Amino acid sequence: MFNPLLLPELREMLAEHDAEQLRAFCEELHPARTAEFMAGLSAADAWDVLKYADLPIRVEIFGFFDEAKQREIIETSDRREIGELIAALPPDDRVDLLKEVEPKVVAELLPLIPVVERRDILRLRAYPESTAGALMTTEFAKLGEQVPVREALEELGLQAENLEMIYYLYVVDDADHLRGVVSTRQLVSSLGKPDVTMGDLMERDVVTVDVLDDQEIIAEKVARYDLLAIPVVDDEHHLLGIITHDDVIDIVREEATEDVQRLAAVDPLDTSYSRTHWFTLARKRGTWLVILFLSSIFTALALKAYKRDLSEIAWLVLFIPLIISTGGNSGSQSATLVIRALTVGDVRTSDWLPIVLRELLIGLCLGVFLGLFGYGAVFLVQRSANPLQAFIVPATIVLVVLWGTLAGTLLPLLFHRLGLDPALMSNPFVASLCDIAGIIIYMNVAAVILGLC
Amino acid sequence: MFNPLLLPELREMLAEHDAEQLRAFCEELHPARTAEFMAGLSAADAWDVLKYADLPIRVEIFGFFDEAKQREIIETSDRREIGELIAALPPDDRVDLLKEVEPKVVAELLPLIPVVERRDILRLRAYPESTAGALMTTEFAKLGEQVPVREALEELGLQAENLEMIYYLYVVDDADHLRGVVSTRQLVSSLGKPDVTMGDLMERDVVTVDVLDDQEIIAEKVARYDLLAIPVVDDEHHLLGIITHDDVIDIVREEATEDVQRLAAVDPLDTSYSRTHWFTLARKRGTWLVILFLSSIFTALALKAYKRDLSEIAWLVLFIPLIISTGGNSGSQSATLVIRALTVGDVRTSDWLPIVLRELLIGLCLGVFLGLFGYGAVFLVQRSANPLQAFIVPATIVLVVLWGTLAGTLLPLLFHRLGLDPALMSNPFVASLCDIAGIIIYMNVAAVILGLC
Numbered sequence: 001m002f003n004p005l006l007l008p009e010l011r012e013m014l015a016e017h018d019a020e021q022l023r024a025f026c027e028e029l030h031p032a033r034t035a036e037f038m039a040g041l042s043a044a045d046a047w048d049v050l051k052y053a054d055l056p057i058r059v060e061i062f063g064f065f066d067e068a069k070q071r072e073i074i075e076t077s078d079r080r081e082i083g084e085l086i087a088a089l090p091p092d093d094r095v096d097l098l099k100e101v102e103p104k105v106v107a108e109l110l111p112l113i114p115v116v117e118r119r120d121i122l123r124l125r126a127y128p129e130s131t132a133g134a135l136m137t138t139e140f141a142k143l144g145e146q147v148p149v150r151e152a153l154e155e156l157g158l159q160a161e162n163l164e165m166i167y168y169l170y171v172v173d174d175a176d177h178l179r180g181v182v183s184t185r186q187l188v189s190s191l192g193k194p195d196v197t198m199g200d201l202m203e204r205d206v207v208t209v210d211v212l213d214d215q216e217i218i219a220e221k222v223a224r225y226d227l228l229a230i231p232v233v234d235d236e237h238h239l240l241g242i243i244t245h246d247d248v249i250d251i252v253r254e255e256a257t258e259d260v261q262r263l264a265a266v267d268p269l270d271t272s273y274s275r276t277h278w279f280t281l282a283r284k285r286g287t288w289l290v291i292l293f294l295s296s297i298f299t300a301l302a303l304k305a306y307k308r309d310l311s312e313i314a315w316l317v318l319f320i321p322l323i324i325s326t327g328g329n330s331g332s333q334s335a336t337l338v339i340r341a342l343t344v345g346d347v348r349t350s351d352w353l354p355i356v357l358r359e360l361l362i363g364l365c366l367g368v369f370l371g372l373f374g375y376g377a378v379f380l381v382q383r384s385a386n387p388l389q390a391f392i393v394p395a396t397i398v399l400v401v402l403w404g405t406l407a408g409t410l411l412p413l414l415f416h417r418l419g420l421d422p423a424l425m426s427n428p429f430v431a432s433l434c435d436i437a438g439i440i441i442y443m444n445v446a447a448v449i450l451g452l453c
Numbered sequence: 454m455f456n457p458l459l460l461p462e463l464r465e466m467l468a469e470h471d472a473e474q475l476r477a478f479c480e481e482l483h484p485a486r487t488a489e490f491m492a493g494l495s496a497a498d499a500w501d502v503l504k505y506a507d508l509p510i511r512v513e514i515f516g517f518f519d520e521a522k523q524r525e526i527i528e529t530s531d532r533r534e535i536g537e538l539i540a541a542l543p544p545d546d547r548v549d550l551l552k553e554v555e556p557k558v559v560a561e562l563l564p565l566i567p568v569v570e571r572r573d574i575l576r577l578r579a580y581p582e583s584t585a586g587a588l589m590t591t592e593f594a595k596l597g598e599q600v601p602v603r604e605a606l607e608e609l610g611l612q613a614e615n616l617e618m619i620y621y622l623y624v625v626d627d628a629d630h631l632r633g634v635v636s637t638r639q640l641v642s643s644l645g646k647p648d649v650t651m652g653d654l655m656e657r658d659v660v661t662v663d664v665l666d667d668q669e670i671i672a673e674k675v676a677r678y679d680l681l682a683i684p685v686v687d688d689e690h691h692l693l694g695i696i697t698h699d700d701v702i703d704i705v706r707e708e709a710t711e712d713v714q715r716l717a718a719v720d721p722l723d724t725s726y727s728r729t730h731w732f733t734l735a736r737k738r739g740t741w742l743v744i745l746f747l748s749s750i751f752t753a754l755a756l757k758a759y760k761r762d763l764s765e766i767a768w769l770v771l772f773i774p775l776i777i778s779t780g781g782n783s784g785s786q787s788a789t790l791v792i793r794a795l796t797v798g799d800v801r802t803s804d805w806l807p808i809v810l811r812e813l814l815i816g817l818c819l820g821v822f823l824g825l826f827g828y829g830a831v832f833l834v835q836r837s838a839n840p841l842q843a844f845i846v847p848a849t850i851v852l853v854v855l856w857g858t859l860a861g862t863l864l865p866l867l868f869h870r871l872g873l874d875p876a877l878m879s880n881p882f883v884a885s886l887c888d889i890a891g892i893i894i895y896m897n898v899a900a901v902i903l904g905l906c
Contacts, residue, residue, distance in 0.1 A: 029658040032678045153641065160642040167620050167637070167681075184620070184637060188606065189613040205482040223706065225485045226699040228620075228681065245698045246679040249705060253676065256709030257793050263713065264789030264880060265782060273794035274804075282815045285786045286822060292782050293823055296775040300834045303771045310770070317763070317770055318756045321888050322749035324774055329718060329745050329881045333738050336717035340710050341726035351727075362735045369739060370746055377746075381753045427717060427880065428782045435774050 007040045014045060019052055026053035026061060035064035043072035051081070056161060059088045068275070070097055075105050083112030090164050091117075092137040092247065095124040132218055133211040135251070136232045136241030141169040145179060145199030149190045152198060156184070165229045165244045171202045178231055178239040180204045208233045211240055215251045220345060222248045259343060263336060265292065265426040288426070295432045299324075302436055306443035309450075315382040316446060319393055322377070324438040326370060327400035328431030334359050334408030335430045339422045342412060349417045356409050363405030367398035392449045396442045403441065404434045460493045467498060472505055479506035479514060488517035496525035504534070509614060512541045521728070523550055528558050536565030543617050544570075545590040545700065548577040585671055586664040588704070589685045589694030594622040598632060598652030602643045605651060609637070618682045618697045624655045631684055631692040633657045661686045664693055668704045673798060675701045712796060716789060718745065718879040741879070748885045752777075755889055759896035762903075768835040769899060772846055775830070777891040780853035781884030783819060787812050787861030788883045792875045795865060802870045809862050816858030820851035845902050849895045856894065857887045 013021045026034060026049065038046050038061075046069060050058045062070065062085065074082050074097070086094050086109060098106050098121065110118055120138055127133025141163055143152055152169060160166050169187065171180040180202030190196050207225050209218050211234050222230050222245070229242045258268040267284035269276050303310070303320075310316055338355065341347040347355060371394035378390040408430050412422035466474045479487060479502065491499045491514075499522060503511045515523065515538065527535050527550070539547050539562060551559050551574065563571055573591055580586025594616055596605055605622060613619050622640065624633040633655030643649050661684050662671050675683050675698065682695045711721040720737035722729050756763070756773075763769055791808065794800040800808060824847035831843040861883050865875035 030656065030660055030678060032660075033658060154644065157641045157644040160638045166641065184641070185613050188610045188619065188637070191607065191610040203483065205486060207483055207485075219702075223699075223702045225483060228698065245681065245702075246676075249672075249676045249698075249702060252702060252705045252709070253797060256705070256712070257797065259709070260713055260716065260789055260793050263716065264785045266786050266790060272797075272799045273790050274800050274808075278811050278815055279818075281790075281811075282818045285783070285815070286819050289779070289782055289786075289819055289823060290826065293775070293779055293826055296778050297830050297833065299774040299778075300771045300830065303774070304768075304834055307767070307771075314760070315757075317773075318753045318760075320770075320773055321752040321756070321777055321892070322746070325749050325752075325777075325881075325885065325888060326742070326746055328884075329742055330738070332717045332881060333719050333742075336713055337719060337726050337734075340713050344706060344710065344725075346725045347727050355727075358731050358734075362731050362738070365732075365735045366739050366742055370742060373743065373746055377750050377753065380750065381757055428778075428785060431781075431884075432778065435778060439774070 006037050010038070010041065010049065011045070014048055022049055022052035026050065026057055031057065031060035032064040034061050038065075043069050043076065047073045047077050055084070055088055059085065063089065063093060067097075067100060067271075071100050074101050074109075079108055080112055083109055087113050087117040090137050091120055091124060091139055091241075092135060092243075095121055095134070098125070127211065130215045131211065132209045132213045132215075132232045132243060133240070135215060135218065135247055136211075136243050137164050138241045139163050140165055140229070140242045142172055142176075142239065143169055143182075143198050145171055145173070145197060145202070147198045148194060149187055149196050149198075149201070150194035152182070153187055153191075156187075165242060167228050168242070169198065170231055170239055170242070171198045172239050176238050178206060178208065178233055178237055181206050181231070206231060208237075209243070210234070216255055216343075218243055219248055219251045219255060223252070255343075259339070262421070263339065263427050265289070265428040288428070292428050292432050295429075296435065299432075299435045299439055302439040302443075306439070309443050309446055312450060313389055313392075313446070315378075315385060316392070316442075318381055319374075319378070320439070320442070322374075323393070323396055323400055323442055324435045326397055327404040327434035327438045329404070330363065330366060330401045331404030331408035331430040331434045332427035334363075334405045335412055335427055336408075338409050339412045342416050342422050349413050352410075352413050355413070356406070359405045359409040360402065363402045364398070366405075367401035370401060371395070371397045386453070388453055389449065392442075392446045395449070396438075396445045399441045399445065400434065400438045403437050404430075407433050407437070459490050463491070463494065463502065464498070467501055475502055475505035479503070479510055484510065484513035485517045487514050491518070496522050496529065500526045500530050508537070508541055512538065516542065516546060520550075520553060520724075524553050527554050527562075532561055533565055536562055540566050540570040543590050544573055544577060544592055544694075545588055545696075548574055548587070551578070580664065583668045584664065585662045585666045585668075585685045585696060586693070588668060588671070588700055589664075589696050590617050591694045592616050593618055593682070593695045595625055595629075595692065596622055596635075596651050598624055598626070598650060598655070600651045601647060602640055602649050602651075602654070603647035605635070606640055606644075609640075618695060620681050621695070622651065623684055623692055623695070624651045625692050629691050631659060631661065631686055631690055634659050634684070659684060661690075662696070663687070669708055669796075671696055672701055672704045672708060676705070708796075712792070715874070716792065716880050718742070718881040741881070745881050745885050748882075749888065752885075752888045752892055755892045755896075759892070762896050762899055765903060766842055766845075766899070768831075768838060769845070769895075771834055772827075772831070773892070773895070775827075776846070776849055776853055776895055777888045779823060779850055780857040780887035780891045782857070783816065783854045784857030784861035784883040784887045785880035787816075787858045788865055788880055789861075791862050792865045795869050795875050802866050805863075805866050808866070809859070812858045812862040813855065816855045817851070819858075820854035823854060824848070824850045839906070841906055842902065845895070845899045848902070849891075849898045852894045852898065853887065853891050856890050857883075860886050860890070 050061060139162060141156055156166055167184045169182045170178060173179055182198055182201045186201050207221055208231050209221060211232050229244045231239055232241045233239055261268045265288040267287060374397045375390060375394040378385050378393050416422040503514060592615060594609055609619055620637045622635045623631060626632055635651055635654045639654050643654060660674055660678050662674060664685050664687050682697045684692055685694045686692055714721045718741040720740060827850045828843060828847040831838050831846050869875040
């Protein structure tokens with residue numbers, strides 16, 4: 001992404017302390033792009049470049065550095081300069097960042113941060129991770145009901161540089177209770193009527209989240225109501241902060257990643273895949289692999305119980321992998337579809353009966369279809385198979401696919417109903433259940449059909 | 454979600470044609486909530502209620518109805534009234550909606566829509582699905598470089614009601630080439646300097662997408678640069694439209710759903726799970742199940758090739774499901790982690806070597822760990838097993854887990870490198886490859902160890 005051609009130039013400017021050029025470099029491009037161009041610089045060099053920019057631009061570019069570089073700059077640069085930077089960072093971002101910094105450094109930095117910002121940091125830090133409190137920013141436009149449009153717009157103009165979100169103005173009473181919201185759109189439309197007050201304009205039916213709500217709820221509400229930001233309130237409807245659209249996009253991406261990882265039986269990673277230590281990865285995968293492994297032992301025990309039946313027709317054994325995979329695959333499909341539909345709010349557990357019936361219909365259809373292939377497959381693998389005995393395979397396939405769709409549908413619904421994350425019902429887990437059930441079904445079908453012979 | 458208590462009241466108001474109350478009902482709440490309250494009404498009743506609201510509010514509430522209700526209203530209500538509604542809908546939404554409506558109805562409606570909107574519909578309809586062109590809206594604030602702040606703000610005030618996004622003003626030259634962007638934030642901050650022009654204020658380094666870019670690219674850019682909207686341009690940098698933050702959140706959710714479905718070997722659904730016809734679901738699942746089924750036949754053939762070896766130690770057969778599941782599970786984990794990391798831009802294909810090496814290290818670690826359990830499992834299932842022969846199981850597990858991580862890592866990287874969607878390399882597909890490889894490894898390890906006995 002970044003342009004390595006620019007790096008020697010940048011280093012030269014730094015060596016020559018070319019203030020004018022470095023300042024121009026920081027101001028010219030979108031801050032995210034400037035940060036990308038600096039990706040090849042060491043943390044110390046990057047910070048040296050930033051020091052030539054004005055504080056607001058320095059803060060913006062810094063915000064687009066990756067986390068490792070941000071942390072290194074904070075931990076190794078002059079404490080007083082960093083204190084100034086931190087005081088100017090968006091409140092939600094600086095709290096997230098300080099959580100990653102060495103506690104010793106944080107302790108040294110805190111006294112250097114102005115008292116208002118310091119209190120804010122300590123307060124936000126107290127909220128549990130992934131809750132609205134931990135995600136919200138405390139810098140937003142807050143006005144009284146009596147304020148006229150003209151004044152509101154002037155006030156907004158003065159504060160615009162310091163606020164993360166200036167497109168919603170929140171109306172509060174003297175005790176900071178949220179009363180309504182006015183959009184900058186409404187404000188701008190009312191320019192012709194400067195004496196109209198915030199109270200006249202405001203929308204009273206405000207969609208809010210509770211300060212302890214989980215990020216999944218926040219993302220769902222912002223998406224449903226097409227909001228740019230959502231206000232965060234406590235039990236008494238005091239306005240505590242807001243969560244902005246860019247954080248919501250990050251939440252949606254993060255939640256999707258977690259769901260995908262759970263579906264594949266990996267305990268969700270705390271940070272990105274590339275930055276997770278190999279041992280942490282091994283641990284988060286190993287836990288589930290062991291659970292799945294132990295359940296596989298039951299498959300071995302089930303097979304042993306039927307050993308005598310298996311020896312009656314030697315070729316039966318050849319189709320064990322095919323039968324259990326087919327069950328597992330159809331089970332994974334159902335589980336994934338149901339889990340995702342539950343996550344995005346497309347289906348509810350109260351709809352379980354029509355969902356199960358539809359899945360069974362689909363399962364029957366798929367089972368019969370695959371069964372036809374299965375009957376052919378027996379003769380492909382074992383030419384000499386008895387045509388009636390060969391019927392064991394398709395009959396088992398129909399039942400195994402039905403079982404897979406049923407288990408894949410019911411288990412996530414049950415987990416959701418019990419208040420657990422349905423994604424815990426991972427695909428490999430459903431597949432494991434299908435393995436054991438597959439063996440039992442196979443052997444019993446074989447016994448019935450051999451009885452007929 | 455909706456309040457069934459309110460429905461009888463609403464129906465009563467409708468029966469009494471209580472215009473004042475119905476109008477108040479439409480205006481009082483957030484339009485999304487009003488739409489939820491009306492979820493229990495038939496399409497005809499819902500439309501009757503909406504007719505009491507002013508057009509802008511009618512359009513907003515209508516926008517929050519679910520797609521089925523929107524379609525039914527359009528198809529069954531008075532064509533002239535619907536033409537008026539469609540002309541007022543956001544340009545991107547109305548095109549999406551008309552794609553779902555019966556072509557006969559669309560043909561009747563088009564002549565009733567004013568010529569400007571009609572041309573806009575025909576033009577947007579021509580872009581392929583999921584491209585920037587199909588997602589963009591054509592209603593946005595567009596100004597010349599010479600326009601002073603004062604005038605821009607006034608102009609914005611006049612148009613605010615008609616624009617979907619008023620927080621970015623795009624600066625264009627006479628030929629509609631995009632020259633820069635000014636945020637409403639900058640505009641409001643410059644209220645004190647009314648003679649400053651758009652050209653003075655504008656940011657020249659604008660992040661854009663091409664009109665034919667896929668939605669994945671759009672979502673990635675908006676997330677990376679924290680934008681409220683992204684402009685859409687053609688090859689010659691003409692400004693064609695913009696894509697707004699709310700559509701981007703929908704894109705991110707949609708893409709995540711598609712990825713999850715692909716991972717479970719389901720062809721992505723065009724609409725939500727609950728609204729997809731059972732037969733479509735069966736078809737989208739069946740295609741993949743058949744492919745996986747056919748590859749399972751190779752497992753059966755592989756087993757047959759080793760039939761003689763299998764009969765030498767009878768208990769070997771009992772561990773076949775355990776061995777192939779363990780390989781499949783570790784393969785799925787690797788594939789999922791790598792695919793997701795590629796999707797969110799966390800790793801690149803050029804980093805393949807360190808990724809593969811790390812995965813192999815993890816695989817070795819997990820394999821040895823599970824192997825220890827495996828050695829114990831042999832004696833649990835088969836007390837009489839020969840301690841040296843029992844070693845076949847753990848040795849196979851180590852190799853199978855290594856193979857699983859290797860295949861799960863390399864295949865998505867290879868697919869990505871070839872320009873294909875890595876999520877096509879679905880988990881069941883990786884698991885299938887592990888099944889066949891598992892059998893081959895198992896039998897060869899057995900041959901080596903039996904040779905040692």
